Amino acid sequence: MANADSQIEQRILELSHEWIDAIQRRDPVSLDNILADDFVITGWLPGGQLAEKKFYIEDCLRPVAVEKKSFRYERWRVRAYGDTVVVNCVFSCYAVVEGHEWGGNFLLTDVWVRENDPFQSRGAAGHRVESGTTLCMKNQWSY
Numbered sequence: 001m002a003n004a005d006s007q008i009e010q011r012i013l014e015l016s017h018e019w020i021d022a023i024q025r026r027d028p029v030s031l032d033n034i035l036a037d038d039f040v041i042t043g044w045l046p047g048g049q050l051a052e053k054k055f056y057i058e059d060c061l062r063p064v065a066v067e068k069k070s071f072r073y074e075r076w077r078v079r080a081y082g083d084t085v086v087v088n089c090v091f092s093c094y095a096v097v098e099g100h101e102w103g104g105n106f107l108l109t110d111v112w113v114r115e116n117d118p119f120q121s122r123g124a125a126g127h128r129v130e131s132g133t134t135l136c137m138k139n140q141w142s143y
Contacts, residue, residue, distance in 0.1 A: 009078040012085055012112055015119060020071050023060045031057045036113065036120035043106075043126035067096040083114040091126070105129040 015034060022030035032053075039053040051059070070093065077088040087110040094103035106126045112119045 005080050008080045008085060009076075011119060012078055012087055013073075013076065015112070015121075016073060016087070016089075016110070019121070024069065026061050028057055028061055031060060033118075034121060036122045039121055039123065041124045041126070043124075043128075065098050069093075069095045085112040085114075085119065086110075087112065090129070 018030065019034050021027075022034065035053050035057070037053060039056070041051045041056055042048070044051045044056060044059070072092045074090045074092065075088075079086050087108070089108050091106045091108045092104070093106070094101070096102070106128055109125045110121055111123045113122050114120075
């Protein structure tokens, strides 16, 4: 069982990186394959609005000048429950977007489901960690 969990974790990590790569390349086919048809993301739009797959992909494909990009995942926590996987991590990204510095640290939660073999993301939630906020409180998470 541990080997199967390790393989699932490795595949989810690969898919997470493929997702970011697809956004950087503005690759709608890869994004469509990675995200399930019923994909929903929170934390993408202001005011707590939900964004569905179609809107999210269109938004990722908008022609925007992005320079000096850096992206990094840290503190992975991957838990498999049969064909469903819940992932928590810290995602750090920085870039110059349309001439303005943008970025920060985000706490991400992704839900992946495997149907007919490939895993696809069903939902994602991202929340910015404000400057000065501690990411680890009283060693509740070990890394």
